[in-house]
Amino acid sequence: MIETLIQIRHRIGEVVIPAGQQGSLIDPSLYLCLKQLGFNQVRELNHLDAIEFPEGKIICTPFLGEHGDLDIQCKAAWRIEACGRSVMCVADSDNVDNTLYEHINHLFPDLDILFLGMECDGAPYTWIYGPVLSAKVSRQQSEARRLNGSDAQRGMKLVEQLNPQTVFVYAMGLEPWLKFITSIDYADDDLAILESNKLIEQCQAQDRTAERIQGCAEFELTSKKNTKDNHRRLPARRINNKNSNPESVVSADNNSNIPETSIQPTFATSQKADPLSDLLDELHSAKIRITVVDGQLKINAPKGTLTKDLTTRIKNHKNDILALLNSHANTSDVSSSDSLPEDAILNEAFTPLSNQNMISNSKDATDILLTGATGFIGSFLLSELIQQTSATIHCLVRADNKQHAIDRVVNSLANYDIWDESINERIKVYCGDLSKQHLGLNQQQWDHLCSRVDIVFHNGATVHHLTPYEQLKATNVSGTLEILKLCTTEKNKELHFLSTLSVLPPPALAGENQFSENTPLANSPIPEGGYNRSKWMAEHLVWQARERGLKASIYRPGPISGDSLNGHCNANDFLYRLMLGYLYSKQAPDGETMLDLLPVDYAAKAIIYLALHNDEQTGSCYHLIHPNPVSSNLLFESCLNNGIEMQRVSYQQWFMSLQKIASSDSEHPLFPLVALFASRKQTDQKALTPTETHLPYDTSFSQGLLKDAPFDLPDLNEALFSTYLKSLNEVKVSSTNMNRHTSDNSSSSQSVMTL
Numbered sequence: 001m002i003e004t005l006i007q008i009r010h011r012i013g014e015v016v017i018p019a020g021q022q023g024s025l026i027d028p029s030l031y032l033c034l035k036q037l038g039f040n041q042v043r044e045l046n047h048l049d050a051i052e053f054p055e056g057k058i059i060c061t062p063f064l065g066e067h068g069d070l071d072i073q074c075k076a077a078w079r080i081e082a083c084g085r086s087v088m089c090v091a092d093s094d095n096v097d098n099t100l101y102e103h104i105n106h107l108f109p110d111l112d113i114l115f116l117g118m119e120c121d122g123a124p125y126t127w128i129y130g131p132v133l134s135a136k137v138s139r140q141q142s143e144a145r146r147l148n149g150s151d152a153q154r155g156m157k158l159v160e161q162l163n164p165q166t167v168f169v170y171a172m173g174l175e176p177w178l179k180f181i182t183s184i185d186y187a188d189d190d191l192a193i194l195e196s197n198k199l200i201e202q203c204q205a206q207d208r209t210a211e212r213i214q215g216c217a218e219f220e221l222t223s224k225k226n227t228k229d230n231h232r233r234l235p236a237r238r239i240n241n242k243n244s245n246p247e248s249v250v251s252a253d254n255n256s257n258i259p260e261t262s263i264q265p266t267f268a269t270s271q272k273a274d275p276l277s278d279l280l281d282e283l284h285s286a287k288i289r290i291t292v293v294d295g296q297l298k299i300n301a302p303k304g305t306l307t308k309d310l311t312t313r314i315k316n317h318k319n320d321i322l323a324l325l326n327s328h329a330n331t332s333d334v335s336s337s338d339s340l341p342e343d344a345i346l347n348e349a350f351t352p353l354s355n356q357n358m359i360s361n362s363k364d365a366t367d368i369l370l371t372g373a374t375g376f377i378g379s380f381l382l383s384e385l386i387q388q389t390s391a392t393i394h395c396l397v398r399a400d401n402k403q404h405a406i407d408r409v410v411n412s413l414a415n416y417d418i419w420d421e422s423i424n425e426r427i428k429v430y431c432g433d434l435s436k437q438h439l440g441l442n443q444q445q446w447d448h449l450c451s452r453v454d455i456v457f458h459n460g461a462t463v464h465h466l467t468p469y470e471q472l473k474a475t476n477v478s479g480t481l482e483i484l485k486l487c488t489t490e491k492n493k494e495l496h497f498l499s500t501l502s503v504l505p506p507p508a509l510a511g512e513n514q515f516s517e518n519t520p521l522a523n524s525p526i527p528e529g530g531y532n533r534s535k536w537m538a539e540h541l542v543w544q545a546r547e548r549g550l551k552a553s554i555y556r557p558g559p560i561s562g563d564s565l566n567g568h569c570n571a572n573d574f575l576y577r578l579m580l581g582y583l584y585s586k587q588a589p590d591g592e593t594m595l596d597l598l599p600v601d602y603a604a605k606a607i608i609y610l611a612l613h614n615d616e617q618t619g620s621c622y623h624l625i626h627p628n629p630v631s632s633n634l635l636f637e638s639c640l641n642n643g644i645e646m647q648r649v650s651y652q653q654w655f656m657s658l659q660k661i662a663s664s665d666s667e668h669p670l671f672p673l674v675a676l677f678a679s680r681k682q683t684d685q686k687a688l689t690p691t692e693t694h695l696p697y698d699t700s701f702s703q704g705l706l707k708d709a710p711f712d713l714p715d716l717n718e719a720l721f722s723t724y725l726k727s728l729n730e731v732k733v734s735s736t737n738m739n740r741h742t743s744d745n746s747s748s749s750q751s752v753m754t755l
Helices: 002-007 030-036 099-107 126-132 139-144 152-162 176-182 191-205 276-285 308-316 318-328 376-388 402-415 421-426 443-452 469-487 530-547 574-585 600-613 632-641 651-664 671-677 700-706 718-729
Strands: 015-018 042-045 050-053 056-061 077-082 085-089 113-116 166-169 209-212 217-220 237-241 289-293 296-300 367-371 392-397 427-431 455-458 460-463 494-498 552-557 587-589 621-624 647-649 741-744
Touching (some): 030 042, 166 191, 276 318, 308 318, 392 402, 455 469, 455 600, 460 469, 460 530, 469 494, 530 552, 552 600, 600 700, 621 700
Parallel strands (some): 113 166, 166 209, 392 427, 587 647
Antiparallel strands (some): 050 056, 217 237, 289 296
16 A cells, blocks of 8 residues: 555665566556655565575465456565465455466465455456546446455365465455545445355364454464474464454464364275275375375375375275275265356257258368467368368458458468468458357358358367466357357357367376266366366357257367478477477476377368268267377487487476576576476376376277378377477577467367476
8 A cells, every 4th residue: 555655664674566567557567656656675576586584585476366357467475484384465366266376385385374355245347447448338347347356165265275274364444444445344244244254164164273353463473493293283373453352362382282284085094904004194194185086086295295106006006095085975976967067058048950951961061160260270270171171261360350360360371381372262251259249240240150151160269278267268168159159040050169188187097097089078077277177168068059959079189299291380389388498408307208299280180081071970079189109208319319419307406497497587488388387296207107008088989980081190200209309499489478379279188298
């Protein structure tokens, strides 16, 4: 609060603030404001920067907050560590996607105290940003984006992720003197009070200390190095709180028998005989959490705890652990029709039209709609549609005007050397937006496509693996709904929907069951990550539309690599950035994993071939992953054979180098990937153990249909890797941020992540 700081300016040495966007209207520069007001010592910190002091440090962590989905950088959550204790202040964080805090939790130990603001019914965004808008917005628009903090449900997800012993709800504006500034005058039945009460009760039910505080309060934490048991975390001891009930004071001392807060499985006290009992005790002591997802064991282990020996013992006792977990928990199917999230439920009114106007053979299509044509896979799909059909290809493109849309399509194909002037007349381009009604088209364009198009290839999506689901929903989920409307307006269209293998659960222990192509998605839980979740929701909509009679097929690509002929890769792809980072740093982590990369040119050929030559199979689901994986060692051997120096170092050493990149070199090709690696465990055995030839995703159905295709599947061999390496060596580091790319499904599956 600038007004407060000015009054105590003479007592302030240095002001520490998060680095903003250098003065954009929605994110004004705190640095410039403070400098102008006479604060001469102002320090800006980027995410995960720290100020160190004896026996501790202050860490600037990302803030997922109350800004109506606007890109605000000048606010942070602060983590303070001192004498073995830790406190985190997240103010009014709106935990719309818990993935951010999962990454943070992997970087740091559990908390002692969490301070969380819960103004969960915030003001309309115009309350703050109205004066900088160029035009007045309607009340409906203003109310659609509110400055909310977390409610009880989202707050508890944050609590369970950061695992504090003590939780304080603060910064609620409950102080009577503040209502003249904030206009907040809470009643007992106001939403923020009810939700914070609910969170406090749920925390207390988990043996956490929790209360709502206001006014002035002091807390005392005993240094961990002075306690008798360094593994036991003591709750805060509140000295005073002038505006709270004195009877609710938390008290604790070094000798009190405080129960350990645990989110470990309930089988930790199992009385089973050795050696299973010993294994369970060891897992519990190491805080290794095991859950059951779709009949598979899923392991969540702190860094450095999941050893090779433990992995082997878990595999040996898998059936016993499954039986034990199932006996202790009544698991519910999160994907059953009664419990699907609202976004994944297709409106009951949706019904396909009569099929009398629908083409009987896909190869007879005269007009085809393609979304995401300017992306990596989309460009090759467009090229294959031109080659494998005689149809006019209508492309929906995000652009300012028609010429801009045309330029985007042409430049994208030219960039991959697949543009030909002769195909110009067969491509029709429309300026559109998947996130808008009627795909952002005017009524005439919408009606034209509804009446003309025979087949729709829906490949477009916003691909951003660090963005919360709520920010991807409009394009990826609502956009799919608009496509379904188009497919059932005027006449039924055949739909081919590109999903991703990431909608399925992560593979279980190596060598276990495969995910079949004909297994309904309803058997899979909601995946982690905003992008994966958005595709899961969208695919559910397509499955339901198909059940109601729409002719629709689903394609789930795995990791997609570059063009097998010229090596052109997706400059925004995880694998591309990773390999480019290896080449620039001349360093890669030790270990061996299976590479099941599918060259993009083959993937596009396969998708179009399956769509056009298997009419009796339309309505199927296809897994697109290389059926003959090879060892990652072959890739590094190719580096050596091509004269590329590559030092293999331990994962810990490589990760330390990555952290240095994060703090010093924003131009490095690995810089955009740092956040993705934050959740990796140092002993991630999937990435570091010898290879196994087992594929977690069954591809037999797809491969059976492709056996007669007039094109061959490229082998993953040294020749192909040499082609990629040659192309990579010719590329200079791009400053493009790989994570924000609205185009197509550049799939980032589990297999890519383990390289």
